[in-house]
Amino acid sequence: MTAPIAIIMGSQSDWDTMRHAAETLTALGVAHEARIVSAHRTPDRLYGFAKGAKAAGHKVIIAGAGGAAHLPGMTAALTELPVFGVPVESKALSGVDSLYSIVQMPAGIPVGTLAIGKAGAINAALLAASVLALGDEALAKRLSAWRTKQTDAIADRPEGAA
Numbered sequence: 001m002t003a004p005i006a007i008i009m010g011s012q013s014d015w016d017t018m019r020h021a022a023e024t025l026t027a028l029g030v031a032h033e034a035r036i037v038s039a040h041r042t043p044d045r046l047y048g049f050a051k052g053a054k055a056a057g058h059k060v061i062i063a064g065a066g067g068a069a070h071l072p073g074m075t076a077a078l079t080e081l082p083v084f085g086v087p088v089e090s091k092a093l094s095g096v097d098s099l100y101s102i103v104q105m106p107a108g109i110p111v112g113t114l115a116i117g118k119a120g121a122i123n124a125a126l127l128a129a130s131v132l133a134l135g136d137e138a139l140a141k142r143l144s145a146w147r148t149k150q151t152d153a154i155a156d157r158p159e160g161a162a
Contacts, residue, residue: 002057003031024125050078069101
């Protein structure tokens with residue numbers, strides 16, 4: 001069976017950001033697969049992936065892209081599955097260009113847009129897991145435990161304070 005979550009990115013360099021989504025899903029025990037699917041350099045690969053994602057068994061797609069950042073929007077235009085877009089930080093404009101490209105989708109082509117970079121990748125994984133947890137009580141419990149652990153890790157006072 002295909003993993004329920006697909007993580008796609010436009011290039012190998014995007015993995016530095018998108019690996020955080022993969023690591024978060026692994027920590028939650030959620031099966032996923034990652035692949036490079038460039039909207040610009042491999043448009044036929046993108047088309048085939050997006051059109052076949054639902055039939056292949058994917059339930060949610062996390063798409064990371066930098067620069068022009070067309071991957072999340074083009075993917076959302078080609079599939080009925082939920083797509084969460086992660087703007088990858090770029091050297092030229094610090095990822096703001098990617099954020100604007102992903103967040104400015106026309107009505108009817110929704111892309112859930114996350115923060116730029118690592119935080120966005122982690123939150124995309126948590127959102128994807130939350131979607132799956134609606135129909136998976138065991139995952140819902142793991143997600144709840146993850147959030148509790150995060151909350152419990154926050155100290156009441158700064159170190160060294162009286």
